[in-house]
Amino acid sequence: MLLKEIKEILNCQNFTDTSYLEKEINYYYATDMMSDVLKSCKTGSLLITGLVNQQVIQVAEIMDLSGIIFVSGKKPTDEMIKSVDKKNLPLLTTDLPMFEACGILYSKGLKQQVSQSKVEDER
Amino acid sequence: MKDEVLYSQTFKIIGRDFANAGAVSVSIKRFLKEIQIKPEIIYRVSICCYEAEMNVVMYAMIGTLDFTITQDQIIIIVEDEGPGIEDIEKAMQEGYSTATPAMREMGFGAGLGLPNIKKNADEFNIQSEVAKGTKLTIKINYN
Numbered sequence: 001m002l003l004k005e006i007k008e009i010l011n012c013q014n015f016t017d018t019s020y021l022e023k024e025i026n027y028y029y030a031t032d033m034m035s036d037v038l039k040s041c042k043t044g045s046l047l048i049t050g051l052v053n054q055q056v057i058q059v060a061e062i063m064d065l066s067g068i069i070f071v072s073g074k075k076p077t078d079e080m081i082k083s084v085d086k087k088n089l090p091l092l093t094t095d096l097p098m099f100e101a102c103g104i105l106y107s108k109g110l111k112q113q114v115s116q117s118k119v120e121d122e123r
Numbered sequence: 124m125k126d127e128v129l130y131s132q133t134f135k136i137i138g139r140d141f142a143n144a145g146a147v148s149v150s151i152k153r154f155l156k157e158i159q160i161k162p163e164i165i166y167r168v169s170i171c172c173y174e175a176e177m178n179v180v181m182y183a184m185i186g187t188l189d190f191t192i193t194q195d196q197i198i199i200i201v202e203d204e205g206p207g208i209e210d211i212e213k214a215m216q217e218g219y220s221t222a223t224p225a226m227r228e229m230g231f232g233a234g235l236g237l238p239n240i241k242k243n244a245d246e247f248n249i250q251s252e253v254a255k256g257t258k259l260t261i262k263i264n265y266n
Contacts, residue, residue: 034231035233035234051229054141055144058146058148063169
């Protein structure tokens with residue numbers, strides 16, 4: 001699914017370049033623990049998190065994440081927005097809490113960490 | 124020569140400097156991308172560097188990260204001056220952590236760091252002395 005479609009579904013506010021919203025998102029991961037992201041998140045995943053600090057941006061860069069959606073209306077700081085400048089890392093905020101945001105995406109058929117090959121098998 | 128050093132750089136890591144935490148790992152990652160190392164290797168090296176760097180920032184006073192590329196391996200040696208690890212066997216267990224609430228608030232301290240480094244490394248060694256410091260040696264084959 002394209003990030004701009006996810007933005008519409010979750011009614012997100014976008015804080016970075018609108019051209020980033022054209023990204024195709026294949027994997028999703030939701031957590032507040034950066035340790036979990038480092039341990040088991042797939043490269044290219046869209047991260048859904050309630051954690052707002054500079055470490056989320058660093059982890060996103062280390063793990064090559066596709067983007068970050070902050071839940072419960074939490075907004076990235078100006079410093080965070082500045083630090084992703086030209087990095088093609090979209091930052092968005094939804095007012096929905098984590099459980100609801102994930103539930104809505106899940107109900108649309110999007111699953112966490114499904115490898116590409118498995119997705120193709122299921123078709 | 125198999126062990127011939129092709130590239131080497133030493134980075135300084137300052138304990139509790141959360142504003143710059145992760146910067147060393149990000150710059151190593153960019154460098155590996157530039158020299159076109161395989162993505163899977165970059166991924167593993169980046170995770171090892173970042174986990175080790177965060178450990179120094181969170182627990183130690185000061186540390187260094189030595190980054191070396193030889194013909195076959197990427198070698199990361201992270202040495203710090205800090206509290207050391209009392210029980211290495213425990214520290215290597217997933218879920219064991221001595222993190223403070225402040226560290227957990229930042230999204231760390233789940234007790235996954237050292238096991239995650241071991242998982243991503245081809246060779247891993249840890250030496251530690253209480254009240255002195257810790258030394259990690261991480262080797263990743265890239266061919």
